[in-house]
Amino acid sequence: MGILGGDGFSLPIVNSNPIVSVSITVTDSALSQMENTLNNEEKTHCLIISAQSGGCSGYVYDMKIDEIPQDKEQFQILFFGNIKIFIHNGDSHLLNGIELDYKDSLMGGGFNITNPNASRECGCGQSFG
């Protein structure tokens, strides 16, 4: 039996991220780009925006087009026309109030997130804290 085993031995799970009701802004250029990317798969796919630890400032953004998650109740779903944006409850306090923009530019182009919760951001634009 290891140090973490044995009858009656258990450790409390830490899981206390606050859940807030998320509201975000998506610019017209970002919406247009998402529509192009989803390519008529809006019914089955969505954009998931999340944050995880890492980067120079503490957290990094992650965005991906994916099939609609099965455990939908864990997410807050935001509708922008036909586009659905999913934000996990665990990330809600970090991502509430963000603005999603898209710049069509060869340098510094692509999706960009402005986050009012961030007290600092990395120059690369992907990390915040």
Added chain:
Amino acid sequence: MIDGETPNEIYYHIREGNFTILQGDNSLDFLNRITTNMIQKKTDGKLNLTLLCGASGRIEDSLEVIFSEEGVIVIGLSTNGEKIRQKLVQGKNWNERINVLNGDDPLTFLTIYGQQLTEIAKSFNLEINHDETQSWFEINSKLIRYNNTQPASIDLILQTESLGDFFDSGIETSLKISSINSWNKFCIDNSILQYNEIKSSPLPFECGLGHLIDPNKGCYPGQEIHARIESRGKQTKFITKFVANTQLQPGKYRSEDGKKIMITTVSIIEDKTYGIAIIPTHFLGKNEIRVNDNMLTKLHIKSF
């Protein structure tokens, strides 16, 4: 000699700090996203040290990582384990199957030290190998490690609820609880850092932990600051041991030329103070510092 203690006794000290346990397939990747070096999965119990820093590059906790069959055990020096665990939990991605567990109360870390540890080691089924130190062994629900310190020591992590059985097993007859003064002297002599050294959130280079930064790792919180300090040589403080001929307490002092001296740990023996301090690099290469404008209070610098 410390008052009331004799050289042939064996002492134990319950360490302060925090325990976090990570369970799940991605635990190591998860931890490596925020640590200052790449932690490798070592199942042989060998030493695995790293740092958790804030975006300003300052230390939030100094960690030791142990791989157990049932999870990754992360031992921190900070007495605020909740803050460290919150940081970990907030950084979990939605699709990571990881549990962050609080081990502060359920686990206890104690160190036994003294001149004659052979019998104690035998009672733990621990083979003392003087050539191979600082490897953890998991034996009978305990993690045990022998250290070639002066005097020798055994680190022990066990379930807190079994602490009573441990002391009832007869071992307590040969062990005495150490005083803080004695424990601090042991730590000073063996360059063992405690929470005292990091609680003012120094930069890693300032408290002798610069070796735990891997400049090739890539992004982690604080990496930009660490890279800048290293490339521009802007380290302004360093850690040192000292001896003073008067009694000093931990705290902030001024050198006679007005520089800040931070004494972090002390042990007072026969009116002498043995201690650890974080001092400006201005004093590098000097043998003594006069503090508080007192010609009599000199810190005699010893290498860390």
